[in-house]
Amino acid sequence: MVIKTDLCNYTEYRIFPGHGQKFIAKDAKVHFFISAKADALFHQRIKPVKLRWTQAWRRMNKKGKVEEGAKKKTRKAQKFQKAIVGMSLDDLKKKKAQKPELRQAREAAAKEAKARQAQKKPAAGKPAVAKGKADKGPKASKGSAPAVGKAFKGKK
Helix, strand or coil, rough: HHHHHECCCCCEEEEEEEEEEEEECCCCCEECCCCCCHHHHHHHHCCCCHCCCCHHHHHCCCCCCCCCCCCCCCHHHHCCCCHHHHHCHHHHHHHHCCHHHHHHHHHHHHHHHHHHHHHHHHHHCCCCCCCCCCCCCCCCCCCCCEEEEEEEECCC
């Protein structure tokens, strides 16, 4: 035999036939309370979440039912490589597979070659500067900011 039970609007406990109080508000909403205590607390507008003995508090504080399988598992972000400008993915993989000593030797050779290249360019590329005119550095244009220390005259 199945017994029809209601749920208390405040405590969420089951109310069996012959028990509880029914309250009908002005907007015709029906509230069913398990006891006068639940009814009084509802009318005082005390939130059921604040009271430890209510189901709402137990739900908020994760008490009672513990479902291990239902917990959401976070997935780890998978690492993957993308090709970068000037290098394909295959080139990157080959470079990573090399032994560290071999890689360092190759990088050192490349740096040395760049240094030699840099020494060659200045000697051949720049013409000689006349003795009377020394290079004074970059000049400020008309619209640039005033030098540090000088007061700015005008509107900001």
